[in-house]
Amino acid sequence: MLEAIVAGLAALATPQAVVFMLVGVSYGLVIGILPGLGGIVALALLLPFTYGHELAATLALLLGAHIATIWGGSVTSILFKVPGAAKSLALVFDGHPMTRQGHAARALGASATAALMGGLMGAVFLAFTIPIVRPVMLALGPSEYLMMALWGLTIIATFSEGSLLKGLVATCLGIMVAFVGMDPVSGTPRFWFGNVYLLDGISFPVAMIGLFAVAEMMTLYVKGGAMVDRVGGEQRSTVLDGVKDAFRHWGLVLRSSLLGLWVGVLPGVGASVGGIAAYAQAAQTSPTPERFGKGAVEGVIAPDATLGANEGGGLMPTLAFGIPGGESMAILLVAFLAMGIVPGPRMLTSELDLVFSMVWIVVIANLLTALIGLAISSRLARLPALNPNVMIPLVLSVCLLGAFATRGLIEDVVVAAAFGVVGYLMNKYQYSRANFVIGMVLAEMIERNLHISLGLYGEFFLFTRPITTAMLAFIVVTTALPFVRRYRRSRAMAAGNGS
């Protein structure tokens, strides 16, 4: 194995591989920052340029770009409340409040470091757990995926402070929007009003661009002044503070990374669900959950560590079974096949060098992304303080272009604008937009996996599948924990006042 580890690294020591890695990471950062575009688009656009080069260099280009898009998506979530991709959504919840409070540089530093730490753990996991991951994958099924989605749903309580009813209304609205289009089980069109555009449903990135970016620019226009009310974008903390935060919360990083690996390993569970689930576990295991949603750095660290680790896990089904675990892995699979590599268990014997090249690429790409990210974070952190006369047209045009670019449909631009109005009104009347999108993300996953679980295991599957039952118990406990803590604290305070 040691030989393969060294050979895997040596394959990346050629000038072509180094240049390709740098190009891939830089390109991935730019694509990631553009709203609506993400790893899948980055890979699809690169594919035609990958033929006729060194194998390791080509992989460095593709994987490097894919990995860099993740942090690129986090940047806009934190700075402008514009999730670069669906999976960066959870970064909006606490990242943007940090920006508003003058802690953008710290948030970006924490984000880049957490993503790096998660990515490194993902790579290590990929390297050493390939032999044992197969039984784990085989033990989990749709009922466990369902529990995962339910776990994500429990986070709505965090964003419903003030009025649980308003929180639930927002979630239900999100679920209803997710039901537009063909249902995932029977393909029956729902809420399509005879319009073929609606058959595909409302694109999630497009809705997010509207709900957050467009709505935020509307609010900024109505309110006047800069997004961050600080002279020249003066920061209250530094990038280094963020780096220290990530190390200080190493336990959270570890937990979130493991969650990310798990989500990556399971085909059928998306990274966007992973980000929300990571956020949920961070809030529910925090001694001060009330800080979440208001600028808690843990709310940035957890999703980024999960997303970073997700990539190592995502390679697993492709390598262990030869079946791509997601759309980006499917595109990588196309590249593999074009390069004459047939992914599958035999890669672990005859192509072990290549597997370790990929492990090294994950490591190096994460390091490069974090280094570039940390170097530019302090400059990026000043952007939200731009004059609104520059910022509003700039952000709106980039976002609406992004909305168009997701599927090349002009209708998506109209939908983004309409969701902008919805987002503005929700914000004004204090209906949580976070709950809306959580409902939207999780609705399909819950519907899909509930249906499959009922079909496969019968109506008592919650109690006949031991792992499902254990996960259900875990959800009940972690959901109840903040309430129990709050109850204890209020009793302690009451006792203190009494004495």
Added chain:
Amino acid sequence: MRARLPCLLLIFLAIAASGATAHAASVRGEIVTLLSPNSAGGMMTRYARMIAPYIARHAGARDVRVRIMTGGGGIRGANALWFAEPDGRTIAFTSVTTLILSQLAGSEAVRFDATRFVYLGRAATEPRVLTVGAGSGITSVHDARTLGRPFVFPSQGTDEDFYSMAVLADVMGIPLKVISGYDGNADTALAVIKGDGDGHITGWSASQAVIEAGDEVPVLTLGPERYPDYPDVPTALELVDGASLEAVQAIVNMLDMRRGFFGPPDLDPEATAELRTAISAALDDPQLVADSVAQGLPLLPSPGEAEQIKITQITEASQHLVPMLRAALEAIR
């Protein structure tokens, strides 16, 4: 007045001549729009982009421009083609199989009659295969038929594999339980490997790794002939006869038409001939063949005339197929 008459006559003749020119549609020197009703980064669009410049070269067209028109699983683009002018300047490239099945199954969004499109040539296809889990104890269609319980088929939804399996189960007497809602081929494959499902249908290349790893076993090929790498695996056509054979033949034809070019109904005969010739020549172009190998997009061309015959056979068999497809859809609703 006398002086004006020749002028009016000349104008009339000019209009008549230009009308005649427009009627005899030729794509030579024109810009042809190639609709791709699939996602920008998807396999279909990659095929379309790869082949388009070669069609332009062989047809003498000024350009063949790929226009992405996603929506409704390809239905939006096909609807647009249905209403396009039949002058050869708008054609499409997509999974013909999906379009035909959407129509036969009675999709509400369909505005076209897929059997009336003019088929211009197939770029590629790949036989599909029914594989079962290695631990399922099933080694043949006979085993699937005599399980003593329904054959559990994990499905992504109402795609071509779902409809193909519904027809196969009906004509071969396999009791079927479809578990629909899986998220892509990776999800159905894993369900079969872990034993949640008995088997699923997928492309040969997608199943290659799991078959070689011994996780799945191929039991049936849905193609016109046996797959050379697995000569012991029978085709569905070998296992049925009579009316059942007609239904299976229609399904095999549909699957065989997979990545195809087609034009609007009543496409001008001259444009049809030109485009069929140009597409055939493009697909035989050694440079395109080399490109396809380099890009991992294998070609398996078939001329437009042959594809049109398959459509006729599908139309003839549709009265048997339609009740089966609609019953399958009803069963999962």
